Structures are given as structure tokens and as C-alpha cells.
Amino acid sequence: SQIKEIEFVKSSNRAKDCPRDERPEFAILGRSNVGKSSLINTLVKRKEVALTSKKPGKTQLINHFLVNKSWYIVDLPGYGFATASESERMDWSAFTKGYFLNRETLVAVLLLIDATIPPKRIDIDCANWLGRNNIPMTIVFTKCDKMKGKGRRPEETLGAFQDFMKENYKQHPPWIMTSSVSGLGRDELLLHMSQLRNY
Numbered sequence: 001s002q003i004k005e006i007e008f009v010k011s012s013n014r015a016k017d018c019p020r021d022e023r024p025e026f027a028i029l030g031r032s033n034v035g036k037s038s039l040i041n042t043l044v045k046r047k048e049v050a051l052t053s054k055k056p057g058k059t060q061l062i063n064h065f066l067v068n069k070s071w072y073i074v075d076l077p078g079y080g081f082a083t084a085s086e087s088e089r090m091d092w093s094a095f096t097k098g099y100f101l102n103r104e105t106l107v108a109v110l111l112l113i114d115a116t117i118p119p120k121r122i123d124i125d126c127a128n129w130l131g132r133n134n135i136p137m138t139i140v141f142t143k144c145d146k147m148k149g150k151g152r153r154p155e156e157t158l159g160a161f162q163d164f165m166k167e168n169y170k171q172h173p174p175w176i177m178t179s180s181v182s183g184l185g186r187d188e189l190l191l192h193m194s195q196l197r198n199y
């Protein structure tokens with residue numbers, strides 16, 4: 001399940017422009033700054049495959065990365081980018097929803113949730129939207145290295161999110177705790193994705 005090779009293929013600004021082949025893909029979704037690009041870099045064990053930044057809103061397009069010449073990881077723009085104008089936010093949701101609803105090769109969405117803060121309304125809305133539209137998702141909790149000392153423990157965020165999911169879903173989506181700093185959850189997530197690809 002390891003990543004031996006990854007190449008950037010293209011950036012698209014709508015689903016219609018995305019690569020057209022039969023290869024399965026996973027989309028990385030989450031709030032701006034949750035650690036989407038960092039997670040991709042960690043999975044690949046390289047520093048700068050997907051550009052990361054302290055400034056939110058760095059990733060603006062649908063970015064396709066081809067892994068081992070056989071499947072794609074897709075880096076998406078973050079939602080809830082606080083300083084984006086209302087109209088930009090509308091654009092975001094139209095274009096990303098268009099991608100989710102029209103991408104037949106999408107195996108699952110990896111929905112990233114920051115484990116160091118309480119679940120946000122927008123994350124729950126997003127999970128609900130995916131659920132309502134029958135888009136398979138895996139919950140990936142990020143920044144789990146930040147649990148020590150100050151702040152919230154990942155288990156608390158996890159618990160709150162799970163309570164919500166139990167109330168709203170017949171089947172709780174799979175979830176994995178990760179850290180781009182320590183590498184926690186890396187192998188588990190790679191294995192999980194390989195299992196989803198092979199069914």
C-alpha cells in the first residue's frame with residue numbers, strides 16, 4: 001500500500017477539466033488550514049509535493065496527483081476560508097459540489113477534521129451533505145500530535161463528532177487519527193485506501 005511514486009498531473013478549475021481516465025481517486029476535503037496539503041506530503045514522505053502554507057486559502061484549484069501510475073490523490077481548496085468574500089465562498093461550493101456529484105471515479109472523500117478544536121458547524125454540514133448525497137467518506141482527524149499540554153485532546157473532538165454521526169448515520173463512517181508531524185496514522189490510512197480501491 002506504500003507510495004513509491006507520485007507525480008503532479010494537473011490543476012483544474014472544474015470537474016469537466018479533470019483527467020479523464022478510469023483510475024480510482026480519493027479527494028482530500030476539509031476546512032482551510034486543517035492540514036490537507038500536509039497530509040498528502042506525509043503520505044508520500046516528501047516535503048513539498050502539495051504546497052503547504054500558514055496562510056489559509058493556498059490551494060485554489062482541483063489538483064490531481066497520480067500515485068504509482070495507478071490511482072489519484074486530489075488536493076482540493078479548503079472550505080470556510082474566513083477572509084474569502086461571500087461570492088468567493090459560493091463559487092467554492094458550486095465548483096466543489098460539481099466535482100463530487102460528477103466524478104464517477106471517486107472512491108471516497110477523506111474528510112479532514114482538526115482534532116485540536118471542537119467540531120465546527122461547517123464540518124458537520126459538510127459531512128451531512130456528503131452523507132445525503134451518498135458519497136463515501138472516511139473521517140481523518142488531523143494534528144493529533146498537538147494533544148499534549150494545552151488545548152483539547154483529540155479524543156474529545158472524536159467523541160463529539162462520533163456522537164453526532166451516530167445520531168445521523170445508520171453506519172458510522174470509518175475514521176483514522178493522524179499527524180503530519182509524527183506520521184501517526186500514515187500506514188493505517190494507506191492500507192485503508194488500498195482496501196477501498198480493491199473491492
Ligand code: GTP
Nearest residue numbers: 032033034035036037038053057058059078143180
Ligand atoms: P489550505 O490549502 O489553505 O486549504 O490549507 P491546508 O488544509 O492544505 O493546510 P496545510 O497543509 O497547508 O497546513 C496548514 C498549517 O497547519 C501549516 O502551518 C501546517 O504546518 C500545519 N499542520 C498541518 N498538519 C499538521 C499536523 O499534523 N500537526 C501540526 N502540529 N501542524 C500541522
Ligand code: MG
Nearest residue numbers: 036037058059
Ligand atoms: Mg492546501
